[in-house]
Amino acid sequence: MNTGFWTLTFWVGFLAATVRMATPLIIATLGETFAERSGVLNLGIEGMMIFGALAGFLTTYFTKSLWLGVLVATLSGIAFGWLMAFLTVTLTLSQHVSGLGITIFASGLAYYTYRAAIGSPTVPPTIKAFSTLKIPLLWKIPIIGPILFDQYAITYIGILLVPLAGYLIYKTTFGLSLRAVGENPEAADAMGINVYRIRYTALIIAGGLAGLSGAFFTLAEFNMFLYDIVAGRGWVAIALVIFANWIPSKVLWGALFFGSIDAIGLRLQGTAIKVPFQVYLMLPYIFTIIVLILIARNASYPSALLKPYRRE
Amino acid sequence: MEKEKIIEMRNIRKTFLNNVANNNINFVVYKGEIVSLLGENGAGKTTLMKILYGMYTKDSGEIFVNGRKVEINSPKDAIALGIGMVHQHFTLVRTLTVLENVILGLPSPKGINLDFDYARKRLEEIIQRYGLVVNPDAKIWQLSVGERQRVEIIKALYRNINVLILDEPTAVLTPQEVEELFKTLRIFKKEGKSIVFISHKLEEVMEISDRIVILRNGVVTGERRKEETNARELARLMVGREVIEVLREKTSVTKRSPLLKVKELKALNDKNLVALKGISFSVNKGEILGVAGVAGNGQRELEDVICGVRKPISGHIFLDNDEISGKSPKEIIRLGVGRIPEDRMESGLILDLPLYENLVIEFYDKPPFSKGMLIDYKNIKRFAQKLIKEYRIKTASIDVKTRTLSGGNLQKVILARVLSQSPKFIIASQPTRGLDVGAMEYIHEKLLEARNNGAGVLLISEDLHEVLNLSDRIMVMYEGEIMGIIDRSKEKVDIEELGLMMAGAKRRKVS
Numbered sequence: 001m002n003t004g005f006w007t008l009t010f011w012v013g014f015l016a017a018t019v020r021m022a023t024p025l026i027i028a029t030l031g032e033t034f035a036e037r038s039g040v041l042n043l044g045i046e047g048m049m050i051f052g053a054l055a056g057f058l059t060t061y062f063t064k065s066l067w068l069g070v071l072v073a074t075l076s077g078i079a080f081g082w083l084m085a086f087l088t089v090t091l092t093l094s095q096h097v098s099g100l101g102i103t104i105f106a107s108g109l110a111y112y113t114y115r116a117a118i119g120s121p122t123v124p125p126t127i128k129a130f131s132t133l134k135i136p137l138l139w140k141i142p143i144i145g146p147i148l149f150d151q152y153a154i155t156y157i158g159i160l161l162v163p164l165a166g167y168l169i170y171k172t173t174f175g176l177s178l179r180a181v182g183e184n185p186e187a188a189d190a191m192g193i194n195v196y197r198i199r200y201t202a203l204i205i206a207g208g209l210a211g212l213s214g215a216f217f218t219l220a221e222f223n224m225f226l227y228d229i230v231a232g233r234g235w236v237a238i239a240l241v242i243f244a245n246w247i248p249s250k251v252l253w254g255a256l257f258f259g260s261i262d263a264i265g266l267r268l269q270g271t272a273i274k275v276p277f278q279v280y281l282m283l284p285y286i287f288t289i290i291v292l293i294l295i296a297r298n299a300s301y302p303s304a305l306l307k308p309y310r311r312e
Numbered sequence: 313m314e315k316e317k318i319i320e321m322r323n324i325r326k327t328f329l330n331n332v333a334n335n336n337i338n339f340v341v342y343k344g345e346i347v348s349l350l351g352e353n354g355a356g357k358t359t360l361m362k363i364l365y366g367m368y369t370k371d372s373g374e375i376f377v378n379g380r381k382v383e384i385n386s387p388k389d390a391i392a393l394g395i396g397m398v399h400q401h402f403t404l405v406r407t408l409t410v411l412e413n414v415i416l417g418l419p420s421p422k423g424i425n426l427d428f429d430y431a432r433k434r435l436e437e438i439i440q441r442y443g444l445v446v447n448p449d450a451k452i453w454q455l456s457v458g459e460r461q462r463v464e465i466i467k468a469l470y471r472n473i474n475v476l477i478l479d480e481p482t483a484v485l486t487p488q489e490v491e492e493l494f495k496t497l498r499i500f501k502k503e504g505k506s507i508v509f510i511s512h513k514l515e516e517v518m519e520i521s522d523r524i525v526i527l528r529n530g531v532v533t534g535e536r537r538k539e540e541t542n543a544r545e546l547a548r549l550m551v552g553r554e555v556i557e558v559l560r561e562k563t564s565v566t567k568r569s570p571l572l573k574v575k576e577l578k579a580l581n582d583k584n585l586v587a588l589k590g591i592s593f594s595v596n597k598g599e600i601l602g603v604a605g606v607a608g609n610g611q612r613e614l615e616d617v618i619c620g621v622r623k624p625i626s627g628h629i630f631l632d633n634d635e636i637s638g639k640s641p642k643e644i645i646r647l648g649v650g651r652i653p654e655d656r657m658e659s660g661l662i663l664d665l666p667l668y669e670n671l672v673i674e675f676y677d678k679p680p681f682s683k684g685m686l687i688d689y690k691n692i693k694r695f696a697q698k699l700i701k702e703y704r705i706k707t708a709s710i711d712v713k714t715r716t717l718s719g720g721n722l723q724k725v726i727l728a729r730v731l732s733q734s735p736k737f738i739i740a741s742q743p744t745r746g747l748d749v750g751a752m753e754y755i756h757e758k759l760l761e762a763r764n765n766g767a768g769v770l771l772i773s774e775d776l777h778e779v780l781n782l783s784d785r786i787m788v789m790y791e792g793e794i795m796g797i798i799d800r801s802k803e804k805v806d807i808e809e810l811g812l813m814m815a816g817a818k819r820r821k822v823s
């Protein structure tokens with residue numbers, strides 16, 4: 001593509017890429033929102049995403065079924081979410097240590113499993129990944145169509161998850177309990193809420209979504225598994241939760257913002273502006289730090305975040 | 313009075329480590345009565361009620377509700393049996409609205425979906441019926457303490473309870489709020505509901521109860537019908553000896569030398585409204601200056617500013633001619649200011665640290681508790697041991713997490729810490745809130761002792777009794793201003809005038 005950034009094609013391509021790149025961030029960050037709303041910081045998210053990427057890839061590689069891959073990736077995330085809950089909620093271990101431990105363990109296990117199943121060929125094997133799903137009629141709308149309605153199925157799922165998460169958190173009894181548990185577990189307990197069950201549920205949701213988010217990389221964005229395929233997106237999600245103030249609708253905007261930074265890199269590489277490509281790879285993380293500096297000081301963290309709950 | 317037992321607790325025993333909090337207690341609640349649980353700090357009142365409410369598991373004993381034996385393993389079970397509890401330390405979620413707090417944990421008539429319309433309707437009904445006025449859409453953090461308590465009561469009522477346990481509900485209320493609460497409780501009683509009322513204020517207990525049960529060291533030491541007893545006897549049953557009200561003996565101050573001088577002090581409150589409107593006064597050596605006034609008229613901000621945790625917008629504070637406004641809390645402590653904060657849970661103690669560390673937390677880095685960079689835990693523990701003995705702090709040991717102490721004993725920890733340093737100036741805010749009569753007597757003695765040894769004391773209290781008993785001069789605050797200062801070496805206090813000043817209806821010239 002040798003188009004300059006002043007043409008319409010460039011902008012449409014850029015915005016479509018933004019939505020695409022935002023997808024895994026939307027899904028993972030929504031999951032993290034549930035975890036943190038319940039009072040647990042899930043630093044296992046990066047590892048859960050890596051393992052989800054692998055689990056999705058291998059399943060599809062052997063069964064040729066993309067949707068089975070998506071399912072297994074999600075289930076693997078659920079398993080790790082449950083493990084995180086067991087460590088931090090039941091055993092009341094440090095959330096930092098448990099989360100980082102899970103990330104190290106899950107990513108190591110993913111690399112190991114890959115080697116065991118595939119070996120180390122010079123050219124990594126590929127699958128036939130998802131192709132974009134054009135929504136009938138809508139995709140023909142000029143400009144909007146190609147940006148919003150010519151995306152991967154997982155992207156549509158991710159976007160639909162935003163109102164769904166908002167609904168769960170603000171309009172259901174589960175959501176109310178979740179918010180109470182993350183703010184004041186003693187009060188929630190006194191009102192007959194099972195603090196442990198709520199935290200387990202939240203972490204299982206967080207894990208499942210992290211796994212699903214990981215699968216997006218291997219089954220849609222790319223068609224293979226690479227060791228650095230997730231590339232710290234899990235950590236970006238941790239920052240995004242703060243950026244979004246633990247509110248699902250804001251997660252969408254935050255993820256799109258970060259997606260656009262990813263997309264800029266991708267697009268500018270093809271233009272006349274000459275900068276080493278590593279700079280583009282650095283951009284999202286530089287912005288993560290800037291955003292945290294600007295926002296985190298005034299963030300209203302769930303009060304019980306990081307605090308294990310024990311009843312006398 | 314019909315004697316239908318609604319709750320019967322038999323041989324309830326509960327130990328924490330080696331500390332017996334409840335030692336085979338028998339306790340009955342009859343239908344339609346108000347029964348008070350009375351006892352010293354740490355006697356085991358809260359523990360007994362938390363067992364009934366399913367928050368603590370008993371070691372042994374049985375509970376009967378309406379004659380049927382029940383197992384109560386969680387608050388959920390208790391609520392299902394019609395038992396509700398308002399805790400000594402509130403259990404509300406600050407970031408949620410009143411309405412959300414009320415329906416928290418309840419199944420919704422719409423399945424998984426919350427039904428705010430239905431909840432709002434029922435809430436308004438309860439507000440109407442019991443006169444518990446509160447805005448359903450306000451967030452908890454925006455409410456005053458009195459309003460928060462109403463929310464707690466509404467929460468219980470919303471769950472259709474028949475027995476309401478109130479653990480020291482009046483400790484944080486103004487006298488008017490107490491009156492309103494009592495009105496509500498009487499409506500309850502008329503409806504045949506029962507109330508367990510815990511309080512250290514004997515006049516209140518005498519006013520509201522039908523029956524009084526006294527606990528001491530985890531055992532029931534007495535039971536009286538209201539008609540057959542009086543405050544004096546109750547105090548004796550509680551403490552195990554005769555209690556006398558401590559009164560200050562007049563000192564013939566010949567020369568007054570000012571210790572703390574406040575000049576034209578202005579400060580904002582948390583909501584960024586002007587809370588102190590340029591006030592000036594001084595506290596002299598060897599005197600107690602009592603601050604009377606309804607809570608929320610700037611007392612809290614005054615306390616914060618003097619202690620350095622809130623920056624004034626303008627004005628000065630001098631301690632012995634050193635300017636202290638603008639200094640850090642630590643420097644201010646160093647200069648000899650002792651603080652007994654109003655909010656002991658949030659600003660007085662670090663609840664998850666062991667007790668011995670909390671007892672030295674304001675000065676652990678000074679000798680003899682530290683040598684250079686090293687903390688000397690041996691000395692700290694010896695000191696802690698001495699303090700809990702001297703101040704009769706009831707605890708299993710000095711190693712327990714501070715959180716496990718009873719409400720009144722937490723207060724004693726702060727007092728012990730502050731007074732042990734013999735500060736030259738003490739600012740005490742509600743120092744005896746939640747303390748039993750014996751402990752209160754002791755604290756009053758200690759404050760007077762500090763004053764007799766030359767310390768200046770600023771006593772902020774909503775308990776008018778306390779202010780009148782202890783103060784050499786009384787300053788009245790209203791809406792961030794000083795309405796007047798009554799010097800008791802020159803005149804007698806006119807209670808009516810004092811009341812008018814507290815209500816903002818009368819102002820004196822302040823010299």
Ligand SMILES: Nc1ncnc2c1ncn2[C@@H]1O[C@H](COP(=O)(O)OP(=O)(O)OP(=O)(O)O)[C@@H](O)[C@H]1O
Binds near residue numbers: 719
């Ligand atoms: N969770 C706990 N762990 C350890 N000890 C505890 C715990 N809760 C209470 N205790 C101890 O049990 C005893 C009784 O405490 P409780 O809170 O029942 O007293 P109380 O009568 O309510 O006193 P107060 O009037 O001060 O509130 C105290 O010695 C207290 O230190």
Ligand SMILES: [Mg+2]
Binds near residue numbers: 400718720
């Ligand atoms: Mg108590």
